[in-house]
Amino acid sequence: MPDTFSSHGAGLESPAFDAVSIVPHDTNDLAFTARGLYVGGDGDVVALLKGDTVAVTFKNVLAGSILPVSAKRVLATGTTATHLVALW
Numbered sequence: 001m002p003d004t005f006s007s008h009g010a011g012l013e014s015p016a017f018d019a020v021s022i023v024p025h026d027t028n029d030l031a032f033t034a035r036g037l038y039v040g041g042d043g044d045v046v047a048l049l050k051g052d053t054v055a056v057t058f059k060n061v062l063a064g065s066i067l068p069v070s071a072k073r074v075l076a077t078g079t080t081a082t083h084l085v086a087l088w
Contacts, residue, residue, distance in 0.1 A: 012020040016087035024076040024084065032088050036068040037074065040083025 050070040
């Protein structure tokens with residue numbers, strides 16, 4: 001199938017072009033800085049954002065939500081949401 005947008009550059013408003021399942025970890029960063037996090041199962045998400053040194057907790061995130069954040073790590077401690085996917 002031809003990609004009719006192949007000559008256009010991707011901007012921050014563009015949809016994600018890749019994704020990977022996340023295994024939350026307290027010290028390991030994601031392989032890529034995410035431009036969003038998909039949450040498959042309800043719960044809290046504790047993330048270290050691109051420019052931060054202190055993690056932030058997103059409370060009571062509903063299943064099916066996409067958090068539009070640039071995250072470099074999702075911590076295991078405090079994260080209760082499940083089926084997490086990094087989007088970039």
